[in-house]
Amino acid sequence: MKENDFVKEITNIDEDFARWYTDIVIKAELADYTDTKGCIAIRPYGYAIWENIQNYADKLFKKTGVKNTYFPVLIPESLLEKEKDHVEGFAPEVAWVTEAGGEKLEEKLCIRPTSETIFTTMYAKWLNSWRDLPFVYNQWCSVLRWEKETRPFLRSREFLWQEGHTIHETEQEARERTLKMFDIYVDVAENFLAMPVIRGRKTETEKFAGADETYTIEVMTYDGKALQSGTSHYFGQNFTKAFDVTYQNREGKKEYPYQTSWGISTRLIGAIIMAHGDNRGLKLPPKVAPIQAVIVPIAIHKENVKEKAQELYNMLKDKYRMEIDLREQVSPGYKFNYWEMKGVPIRIEIGPRDIENGECIIVRRDTSEKITVSLNELENKIKELLDKIHINMFNTCKKRMEDKTMVAHNLDEFQEIMSKEQGFIKAMWCGSSECEAKIKELTYATSRCIPFEQEHISDTCVCCGKKADKMVIWGRQY
Amino acid sequence: MKENDFVKEITNIDEDFARWYTDIVIKAELADYTDTKGCIAIRPYGYAIWENIQNYADKLFKKTGVKNTYFPVLIPESLLEKEKDHVEGFAPEVAWVTEAGGEKLEEKLCIRPTSETIFTTMYAKWLNSWRDLPFVYNQWCSVLRWEKETRPFLRSREFLWQEGHTIHETEQEARERTLKMFDIYVDVAENFLAMPVIRGRKTETEKFAGADETYTIEVMTYDGKALQSGTSHYFGQNFTKAFDVTYQNREGKKEYPYQTSWGISTRLIGAIIMAHGDNRGLKLPPKVAPIQAVIVPIAIHKENVKEKAQELYNMLKDKYRMEIDLREQVSPGYKFNYWEMKGVPIRIEIGPRDIENGECIIVRRDTSEKITVSLNELENKIKELLDKIHINMFNTCKKRMEDKTMVAHNLDEFQEIMSKEQGFIKAMWCGSSECEAKIKELTYATSRCIPFEQEHISDTCVCCGKKADKMVIWGRQY
Numbered sequence: 041m042k043e044n045d046f047v048k049e050i051t052n053i054d055e056d057f058a059r060w061y062t063d064i065v066i067k068a069e070l071a072d073y074t075d076t077k078g079c080i081a082i083r084p085y086g087y088a089i090w091e092n093i094q095n096y097a098d099k100l101f102k103k104t105g106v107k108n109t110y111f112p113v114l115i116p117e118s119l120l121e122k123e124k125d126h127v128e129g130f131a132p133e134v135a136w137v138t139e140a141g142g143e144k145l146e147e148k149l150c151i152r153p154t155s156e157t158i159f160t161t162m163y164a165k166w167l168n169s170w171r172d173l174p175f176v177y178n179q180w181c182s183v184l185r186w187e188k189e190t191r192p193f194l195r196s197r198e199f200l201w202q203e204g205h206t207i208h209e210t211e212q213e214a215r216e217r218t219l220k221m222f223d224i225y226v227d228v229a230e231n232f233l234a235m236p237v238i239r240g241r242k243t244e245t246e247k248f249a250g251a252d253e254t255y256t257i258e259v260m261t262y263d264g265k266a267l268q269s270g271t272s273h274y275f276g277q278n279f280t281k282a283f284d285v286t287y288q289n290r291e292g293k294k295e296y297p298y299q300t301s302w303g304i305s306t307r308l309i310g311a312i313i314m315a316h317g318d319n320r321g322l323k324l325p326p327k328v329a330p331i332q333a334v335i336v337p338i339a340i341h342k343e344n345v346k347e348k349a350q351e352l353y354n355m356l357k358d359k360y361r362m363e364i365d366l367r368e369q370v371s372p373g374y375k376f377n378y379w380e381m382k383g384v385p386i387r388i389e390i391g392p393r394d395i396e397n398g399e400c401i402i403v404r405r406d407t408s409e410k411i412t413v414s415l416n417e418l419e420n421k422i423k424e425l426l427d428k429i430h431i432n433m434f435n436t437c438k439k440r441m442e443d444k445t446m447v448a449h450n451l452d453e454f455q456e457i458m459s460k461e462q463g464f465i466k467a468m469w470c471g472s473s474e475c476e477a478k479i480k481e482l483t484y485a486t487s488r489c490i491p492f493e494q495e496h497i498s499d500t501c502v503c504c505g506k507k508a509d510k511m512v513i514w515g516r517q518y
Numbered sequence: 519m520k521e522n523d524f525v526k527e528i529t530n531i532d533e534d535f536a537r538w539y540t541d542i543v544i545k546a547e548l549a550d551y552t553d554t555k556g557c558i559a560i561r562p563y564g565y566a567i568w569e570n571i572q573n574y575a576d577k578l579f580k581k582t583g584v585k586n587t588y589f590p591v592l593i594p595e596s597l598l599e600k601e602k603d604h605v606e607g608f609a610p611e612v613a614w615v616t617e618a619g620g621e622k623l624e625e626k627l628c629i630r631p632t633s634e635t636i637f638t639t640m641y642a643k644w645l646n647s648w649r650d651l652p653f654v655y656n657q658w659c660s661v662l663r664w665e666k667e668t669r670p671f672l673r674s675r676e677f678l679w680q681e682g683h684t685i686h687e688t689e690q691e692a693r694e695r696t697l698k699m700f701d702i703y704v705d706v707a708e709n710f711l712a713m714p715v716i717r718g719r720k721t722e723t724e725k726f727a728g729a730d731e732t733y734t735i736e737v738m739t740y741d742g743k744a745l746q747s748g749t750s751h752y753f754g755q756n757f758t759k760a761f762d763v764t765y766q767n768r769e770g771k772k773e774y775p776y777q778t779s780w781g782i783s784t785r786l787i788g789a790i791i792m793a794h795g796d797n798r799g800l801k802l803p804p805k806v807a808p809i810q811a812v813i814v815p816i817a818i819h820k821e822n823v824k825e826k827a828q829e830l831y832n833m834l835k836d837k838y839r840m841e842i843d844l845r846e847q848v849s850p851g852y853k854f855n856y857w858e859m860k861g862v863p864i865r866i867e868i869g870p871r872d873i874e875n876g877e878c879i880i881v882r883r884d885t886s887e888k889i890t891v892s893l894n895e896l897e898n899k900i901k902e903l904l905d906k907i908h909i910n911m912f913n914t915c916k917k918r919m920e921d922k923t924m925v926a927h928n929l930d931e932f933q934e935i936m937s938k939e940q941g942f943i944k945a946m947w948c949g950s951s952e953c954e955a956k957i958k959e960l961t962y963a964t965s966r967c968i969p970f971e972q973e974h975i976s977d978t979c980v981c982c983g984k985k986a987d988k989m990v991i992w993g994r995q996y
Contacts, residue, residue, distance in 0.1 A: 072640065072643065072644070074589070074590050074639070074640065075596075075597055075636070076590040076592045076594060076627065076636070079590035079591075080590070081587065081588070081589045081590065081636075081640050082587055082588040082589075083587060084585035084587055084655065087586050087587050087588055088585075088586070090588075091586060107562035107565075107566075108562065108566070108569060109559065109560055109561060109562055110559070110560040110660070110678060111552070111559045111560075112552050112554040112559065113557075113591070113629070113660055113662070114554045114557060114613070114662075114676070115554065116553055116554060118553075119553055132620055133619055134618070135617070135619070135627075136615060136617040136618065137615050137616075137629065139614040139616060140614065140664040141610070141611055141613070141664030141665075141666070142610055148617075149613075151591070151615065151629070158552065158554070158559075161552070161553055162550065162552065162559050166550070171847075177562065181660070182591055182659070184591070184592075186618040186619030186620075187619075188619070198590055198591055198592070200588060369649075
């Protein structure tokens with residue numbers, strides 16, 4: 041195989057971003073299509089990314105008192121139907137089990153598209169007194185939503201996620217929990233995955249089916265589109281009333297608790313690919329990368345090279361997530377391309393002359409910079425570079441988001457911008473869903489969120505021209 | 519609530535063991551029944567046990583090169599049907615999705631009862647050369663088997679497990695992998711969960727549908743029954759041939775790889791309850807216990823008691839999994855019973871006089887022994903006691919298994935033993951499935967395994983009297 045075959049096999053990122061994306065998913069061996077239409081198999085390299093995200097997030101969850109649980113994958117139809125908005129939102133896209141154990145079922149069961157209904161049912165059973173509150177439970181599991189058009193990680197029919205479901209004594213406590221988990225999602229995206237996010241609240245049209253409020257983190261992709269990458273919902277008493285969840289309050293009276301739910305999913309892997317990747321392939325943020333540095337020996341058959349490379353590997357393998365590429369049937373150039381395509385943040389090259397000089401060469405995946413490093417300083421240098429790479433990758437995305445965020449004062453400007461280049465648009469909005477629908481119809485852009493950081497652009501709605509006091513971020517979504 | 523209410527609420531273990539078991543599951547808040555018939559919700563205390571098992575096993579897996587993945591929960595009917603024995607074994611107990619996204623499906627999809635079929639299909643896609651081998655993949659997920667009679671953890675329709683699926687270049691390597699994973703299961707059961715096991719091979723009748731060989735660990739419950747608690751299967755080329763998984767071998771010729779699969783599940787939680795529990799409730803082995811020691815302050819309103827208890831908690835909480843019970847609405851006696859019922863290995867009592875003396879009292883859950891310990895020595899003493907408790911719990915089970923294992927030379931002896939007391943029977947077997955069937959019909963005992971540790975009891979089959987050279991362990995199963 042030629043040295044540049046990898047790169048040639050990947051569609052040019054600026055020519056066809058969607059194809060580039062699926063090329064990366066397949067070639068970097070993150071996932072693959074299966075015989076179950078619309079469902080992927082997540083391969084070890086992709087799953088290791090998910091495990092790292094899980095470990096990071098789960099620790100943060102537990103620090104705030106979250107407890108993990110597991111609830112059934114199957115939900116009876118009658119439960120799904122108890123909350124009106126919820127069933128309207130989810131029933132059209134669920135999969136139904138109608139036969140089991142050789143018999144037709146009396147009541148059909150859906151595979152969970154989300155588990156508010158079954159958590160709330162059990163909370164009704166377990167809750168007695170205000171002393172029992174809060175319930176702050178979570179589960180890591182898979183859910184199924186029968187999407188018409190699918191895309192690996194971004195819109196798979198089945199995907200992995202965590203769903204937290206909590207109930208609280210007071211509205212204030214529930215609202216605080218909603219935002220506390222939201223803050224953790226921001227932390228995961230920005231501090232762990234090097235992806236700057238827009239923080240905001242969804243409009244009525246875009247919020248979760250059955251929620252009072254939905255908070256979202258929105259990532260901008262390489263091509264300027266929006267990816268909803270984590271949501272946290274405040275439900276008020278919508279579900280606890282529909283499911284008759286009550287308790288004796290401090291005054292001995294019957295009361296309904298206040299509820300939240302929140303989730304992040306394997307869609308984050310899609311976001312990493314789309315936010316960070318380039319024409320050489322995947323580019324993984326150092327903290328989540330399954331392999332943080334790979335050692336490639338040069339002139340592997342020369343005396344002492346293999347041994348020295350192995351020695352370095354042994355020295356580093358307990359400090360960093362390391363790989364060593366000792367394949368003899370492919371050239372160093374092939375290996376360079378291979379590990380770049382796999383997105384490994386740091387490559388360490390070591391050949392006969394380097395060994396003589398007590399040095400090696402480090403190559404950064406993010407900048408392609410080559411750095412000669414003394415072997416004595418290697419261990420510390422890797423740490424330093426991984427930190428730098430994280431910051432640089434974050435800043436690169438940040439700058440892109442700033443460059444590709446425009447301001448529109450009226451519909452003409454809005455359409456003009458959207459027809460030229462993909463990106464976010466900041467524009468005022470009156471609050472009506474008709475204006476949202478019109479903008480979507482004309483530009484395919486949807487309201488991403490009402491960001492926490494508001495700016496005063498004008499006093500009038502970008503669409504209808506009526507009085508407006510909310511700035512909305514708009515964009516086309518994946 | 520009275521001090522002994524907990525104990526009273528639990529059925530006597532010697533009167534009705536099955537009811538005692540479900541009482542423990544519910545009262546210790548390990549799991550609960552749901553509106554989805556035959557499926558349980560695993561509550562935080564139960565799930566924490568599973569997480570501890572996962573962490574322990576997953577580390578051991580990874581040390582041997584296992585990589586985690588995630589494959590679809592839905593398997594098309596046509597895939598399930600490809601291996602004859604497999605489909606015969608599993609088809610009768612699967613659940614079928616027949617509608618999704620508002621439409622009837624062209625091909626129905628089953629919820630995975632196990633994933634040999636879909637792993638093998640993807641292996642066919644990914645495997646090219648001998649250089650790609652082995653694939654040593656695993657997934658932690660839930661599976662569904664539509665059992666007629668269910669019991670929480672032991673026989674839930676849905677249960678959590680891990681399923682490893684590997685393919686190898688040679689028969690020898692595959693056989694070694696089968697036994698390597700088997701050894702890890704022995705490690706999990708004995709060293710982590712303090713449950714001695716019988717190691718052995720299943721007979722033709724009892725082995726996994728589609729496997730050449732099935733290895734099993736069998737646990738004996740409090741009432742002398744058998745619990746299959748982990749299995750490892752060698753498949754030969756059965757599935758790789760049925761699914762046409764081929765590769766170019768070292769000579770450039772087309773070859774089929776050799777396959778294994780292996781799994782442990784949340785059934786282990788049921789095994790823990792049934793192997794260790796007693797009339798005071800659950801009794802958790804120290805290494806898996808979500809709470810290893812609980813601090814109960816005595817005379818909590820007396821000066822300095824609460825503060826001192828809190829101080830101890832703070833000192834110990836990073837060394838052990840600690841809990842402190844500061845509830846003011848219930849008595850110390852209530853708390854003792856509560857935490858005993860929850861199976862916490864160590865209770866630490868501290869009251870005004872103890873504080874005066876610079877001491878506290880430790881009570882062991884396994885022996886009820888009370889030990890006065892100087893506060894200076896507390897930290898080390900806990901470590902020492904947790905180790906001792908583990909050993910004692912293991913030995914208690916071991917002794918029971920020895921006491922309740924009898925030898926039978928003929929069918930009369932076999933029936934006689936089984937009619938008196940529940941337990942294991944060691945007996946010679948000729949190898950015919952007719953004899954197995956007859957023994958099952960007459961005594962409800964099944965062949966648990968052909969143990970690795972063989973003994974020569976006689977030369978003739980316990981059932982038919984013909985020549986026999988295998989000793990089998992028999993028992994009634996849960």
